Amino acid sequence: MTTRNILVLGSLNMDLVMQTKFCPAGGQTMHGEPDGFHTGAGGKGANQAVAVARLSNPSDTRVCMTGCVGEDVFGQDMLRGLKQDNVDVGAIKIIPNKSSGVAMIIVESNGENRILLSEGANSCVDISFVEALEEKIQHSDLLILQLEIPLPSVQKAVELAHKHQVDVLLNPAPAISLSAELLQHVSYLVPNEHEAAVLLGCPETPPTVQNAEVYADKLLAMGIRKAVIITLGSEGAFYKTKTGESAHIPARKVQAIDTTAAGDTFIGAFSTSISHDRPLKESLQFAAQSSAITVQRKGAANSIPTYTDIQNILR
Ligand SMILES: Nc1ncnc2c1ncn2[C@@H]1O[C@H](COP(=O)(O)OP(=O)(O)OP(=O)(O)O)[C@@H](O)[C@H]1O
Numbered sequence: 001m002t003t004r005n006i007l008v009l010g011s012l013n014m015d016l017v018m019q020t021k022f023c024p025a026g027g028q029t030m031h032g033e034p035d036g037f038h039t040g041a042g043g044k045g046a047n048q049a050v051a052v053a054r055l056s057n058p059s060d061t062r063v064c065m066t067g068c069v070g071e072d073v074f075g076q077d078m079l080r081g082l083k084q085d086n087v088d089v090g091a092i093k094i095i096p097n098k099s100s101g102v103a104m105i106i107v108e109s110n111g112e113n114r115i116l117l118s119e120g121a122n123s124c125v126d127i128s129f130v131e132a133l134e135e136k137i138q139h140s141d142l143l144i145l146q147l148e149i150p151l152p153s154v155q156k157a158v159e160l161a162h163k164h165q166v167d168v169l170l171n172p173a174p175a176i177s178l179s180a181e182l183l184q185h186v187s188y189l190v191p192n193e194h195e196a197a198v199l200l201g202c203p204e205t206p207p208t209v210q211n212a213e214v215y216a217d218k219l220l221a222m223g224i225r226k227a228v229i230i231t232l233g234s235e236g237a238f239y240k241t242k243t244g245e246s247a248h249i250p251a252r253k254v255q256a257i258d259t260t261a262a263g264d265t266f267i268g269a270f271s272t273s274i275s276h277d278r279p280l281k282e283s284l285q286f287a288a289q290s291s292a293i294t295v296q297r298k299g300a301a302n303s304i305p306t307y308t309d310i311q312n313i314l315r
Pocket residue numbers: 192193231232233234235236237250251252253254256259260261262263264266287288289291292295
């Protein structure tokens with residue numbers, strides 16, 4: 001059995017969530033819901049690393065997370081959580097006198113969210129940080145990236161991966177338009193429908209199952225090396241490869257309770273499967289199956305299923 005090494009370079013954030021009947025006005029102090037506060041480790045980078053680790057067979061896959069946290073309790077907590085999930089945290093840098101990235105989330109009882117982000121230590125993932133990772137990138141089978149760290153660092157990482165012929169999966173979130181210079185080094189581009197529309201300069205008209213192939217063709221034409229996979233929420237996903245293979249992967253029909261981390265689960269499951277050279281379509285079916293479990297559970301990283309959960313369901 002060949003061991004695969006998957007490297008995730010990206011963000012680590014602590015979510016600080018407060019539930020309240022309504023938000024205080026300026027200058028006002030009020031109580032939130034009793035027991036209405038909780039914290040949860042997040043950031044797309046860390047969530048995707050957890051997803052890969054949980055959905056891999058631990059005997060044949062090693063997952064390494066790299067990025068930056070601050071010198072604070074949140075940073076320590078995030079490192080501890082990742083270690084519990086068997087993610088290698090040896091390449092995460094603790095930045096002195098910096099706060100970790102945080103998301104302050106106020107959830108009103110009518111379900112409306114207000115979110116304030118502070119990138120904190122994530123902004124320290126600069127070009128020199130990425131240059132120091134060259135050997136790690138070289139010895140990886142797949143590099144997973146998102147856009148919650150500075151863009152020049154993402155560009156540098158794809159260049160290093162290209163230099164060492166390492167496959168890159170890019171989840172272009174949050175959505176921005178990207179240069180051909182960056183996209184030409186991406187093997188697998190995995191946007192959701194909104195990110196696909198922004199990449200193509202038509203944010204008002206996201207793709208649907210019916211016309212996703214047109215969008216996938218245009219994204220492939222921007223230089224993607226192997227495949228474009230557009231996720232479509234409860235409609236599943238659509239993929240097209242450089243060689244012309246395409247299909248709609250339907251989502252499983254389930255009662256969704258909370259779709260947070262669905263996309264991260266999808267990417268984690270797909271990544272571990274494709275890194276072991278399983279067929280693309282089979283890898284995407286595994287991804288759809290895994291994320292269908294995530295949407296049936298409340299929460300973010302804690303709602304991502306494990307390899308054993310999937311085995312039990314299949315049994
Ligand atoms: N309601 C649902 N029922 C079943 N599967 C779902 C549902 N929503 C999402 N999924 C699965 O999760 C995958 C990813 O979802 P989605 O396209 O919403 O990603 P995303 O927008 O990146 O998600 P998020 O930002 O919430 O993590 C879909 O392709 C689908 O397979």
